[in-house]
Amino acid sequence: MTKDFECMQESYAKEVLREKGLKSTTQRLAVVHILHMSEKLLSIGEIHGGVKDMLGNTGLATIYRTLEMFEDLGIVKRLHFPDGGHGYAFSQGEHVHHMVCVDCRGVFDFSECPAENFDYASVEKQGFRVKDHFIQLFGQCGKCVEAA
Amino acid sequence: MTKDFECMQESYAKEVLREKGLKSTTQRLAVVHILHMSEKLLSIGEIHGGVKDMLGNTGLATIYRTLEMFEDLGIVKRLHFPDGGHGYAFSQGEHVHHMVCVDCRGVFDFSECPAENFDYASVEKQGFRVKDHFIQLFGQCGKCVEAA
């Protein structure tokens, strides 16, 4: 039975976890919730803070473990900032890319893949086999453009 | 006067440094040398080790400072591994992208931009202004394909 207020992301995560024989713990679902609620990239510390607000004390190690696992499962994506830092965003499995606002760290995702029509044959000449790609756009979001 | 054995990368780096009023120190040039010689992504530790082999003792902080600066100058690029780690590759200023072999961590660069013909207008609907992009390909290099 599904709780009324359970969001799609939450049930999606549960499903993925169940398929892999992993447990849907309160902590893991809280991480999904926090990420899904956020309009910007969150650092480990911010996620930890958010989870603690929801559940009371929660070990930081759990957050690390959860995020690593979620990344492997394709539930979250780790994105990067120009300054070398990084943050996490919810990412629902399918092929999705992200734009990051360098001013407010807002994340915006889009499904059109910039490299969709690229002919990898041209870069595969020396025998390299492309298996995956990572694409992230940088720029300013609408609000920050106006504010500037 | 240019030393006979000075490589292009080294003189390129010197030029960029001079333009910005920064010093071409032995340590900085050693970092360029190490990176340029390497066929794979190097970690901070590996770069530090390489520089120490060339120059004798060298502070780790200098390596950090140098790499951060080089990244800002567009001389090196910080790339990422699926496992969350990262490494540095020489990157000569112009628009270049990298492929990383997930087996041997080899780096291969190419100049055709996969996103070259992408129409950013489609993702800029909500007012986001794309300023830059980060693209990195993952796969297996020829050697590792054969070895597998």
Added chain:
DNA sequence: TATTAAATGAGAATAATTTTCAATTAATCC
């Protein structure tokens, strides 16, 4: 060669991440 601002080294300080292990909990089976 003397001058000077920039850069370095050493190590302390801080931050980030991983590990360990006993206690807890979600899923499963009756």
Added chain:
DNA sequence: GGATTAATTGAAAATTATTCTCATTTAATA
């Protein structure tokens, strides 16, 4: 619903990564 069990967690220590400080050194310039 309660017992069972393997997975998961929390807490703290251990490890690793990064930054900072400041006295000393060095590259560029005149």
